[in-house]
Amino acid sequence: MKPSRWLLPILLLAAGCYPEERVWWSPKGDQALVLLADGLHLTDSDGRLGEVLTDPALPKDVSIKSAHWLSSGEAFVARRMLRVHSWEEVRARIPATEIREIEVSLPLVAPLLQTAAQLGSEPGALDALTGGLTERQATRLANAVRLLFEREPERVERLLLALPKGLDWVASLRDSGAGYEIDELCQYTLEAGRVSRVHSLRRSLLRPASQPRMSPHHPVLACLVAGEREGDLDLQVLHLQDGTTRTMAQKVSEAYGWTPDGRSLVFLAPLGGEGEKLQSLHRIDVLGDNGVPATSSQPQTLATALVLNRSALQVLSDGRVLFASLPVTLPATEPDAEFAPRLFLADGRSVKAVPTAAGDLPTNLGWFVASPDGRRVAVVESETDAVAVVELATGATRILSPAHPGWQCRTLPAWRSSEELSYAGLTDDVPSLLLWRSDAGTRRLSADWPAESTASWLEYHKEETSSPPAKQP
């Protein structure tokens, strides 16, 4: 008897690097934001690259993590990390509640370090004391240690040096490049290819927000906010007109999206506790018919999925929701059934599988991007650099780029239009930005870019192949 194929997708979730968004085409497709090694740039549809986009007020110590165009095409929302080096700078930027949370933790720092030192020379002494802290409490404590070090460096050094590995702690606090890291969502407004204005929407030292996505038709920004415990995510919306924030759901997965009318959110959430693989696909109203916040909205369950890989969904232009799941009926009676994950479409009344053939989709299915018209979906995986496009109506699958031994995808494809897809592919063994058009083949947009600018878009693992590529970037 063969081992259960149930086990494969679970065990494939080993820690590693995964494909990330690095290219964002504007709504008209006339330009794209590209995240290169030196920062965020604009490029036109022929690959003519602009300068690094910088915040005129903050030219240093800002790293942009992701971007999301507004429907006007004249501005985008970015998630960025701002590193500051003094508590006074932090105080000027973060909410008063977070300031208090950290300052009130200050009296605990010295007793905690003293107690850890008393516990002996075991390397895990401090971990034993702080192991029960939630993610948020640990972040609060780490910032309080930095704050006390800023105020009483000699005292904190003395306390830390009494601990195993205390030298490492002191070195990290003394590091001139280190500091308090503020997570920020900002709106960047563009004029003539340059940033004309940056408007902060949300800042936090303790609860970072990821995947900001603006409603297509309303001034409401959705994002995922780190919850109290590690791995917990809250789905929040920020009403930009009055600055109010609402938590729409807690303990959701990382997969969510707006419906085409921009009034509802669709998300996947584990049915039970952390690590549970059964997930529910929900739709919840954020705004009513008149565009005002919906009150007492109840989520509607669209489907239940068995998600052994990364949670992923996309709301198509016609409102249907594309998601990945194992095709299983519970209770399972056929243990040797085919457990390769598949793509499904849910419309609130039924759930239908995309009719792909065996082998068309990766075992580690979790990274896909639907075209603007919802007819196709681009698929990649983290273990190879292959790129495929699937016709959702027929399941017909076309391989745009084959797997190259040793190379792995680290960049999600991005649709320029319903007929054109950009993706990271190899050109002479150098990761490049390629643009495929359904009726005209593929061309290289990054031909004139420095090779190192896209070097991390694909990753080469020497152990994956017996013969290295001819050359590496």
Added chain:
Amino acid sequence: MKPESLHALVIDHHLGELPPEAAELLEHHLSAHPAARAEADRLLATLELTRATVMKHPELARDSTPLPAPSSQRLWRTSRLLARVAAALALAGLAGFGGYFAGRSDSPTATTSAPRPGSPWARYRMALDPAGAGWQVVRVETTPHLR
């Protein structure tokens, strides 16, 4: 007595987790060894300082400001039992089947079903860990195919 053992015993005693016999032995040890008594007193003073700090600032011990119960969670509660049963069935089935195989198989490796020709995606096989840690997933080297 090693300092680490003394610290552990003092903390357990402070938390009321030592059985009476062990507590009596600890007291006897501390009475007979002034240095150990001094060390225990120092440790207890630190613990007391920590306790007093937390008492003075109860915010430190509080998890967080409670968020309003999300409407989606209210809905989940109603179907939570059903969901748990389903999850238990699924995952128990998984564990049971994997365990059955791990216990019965005579073959050290097995390959998943062959993908259709031309599939570019990574292939895997299950293999017994030589170190005896059970089954592990091993990537099968792929040969690129063009369609």
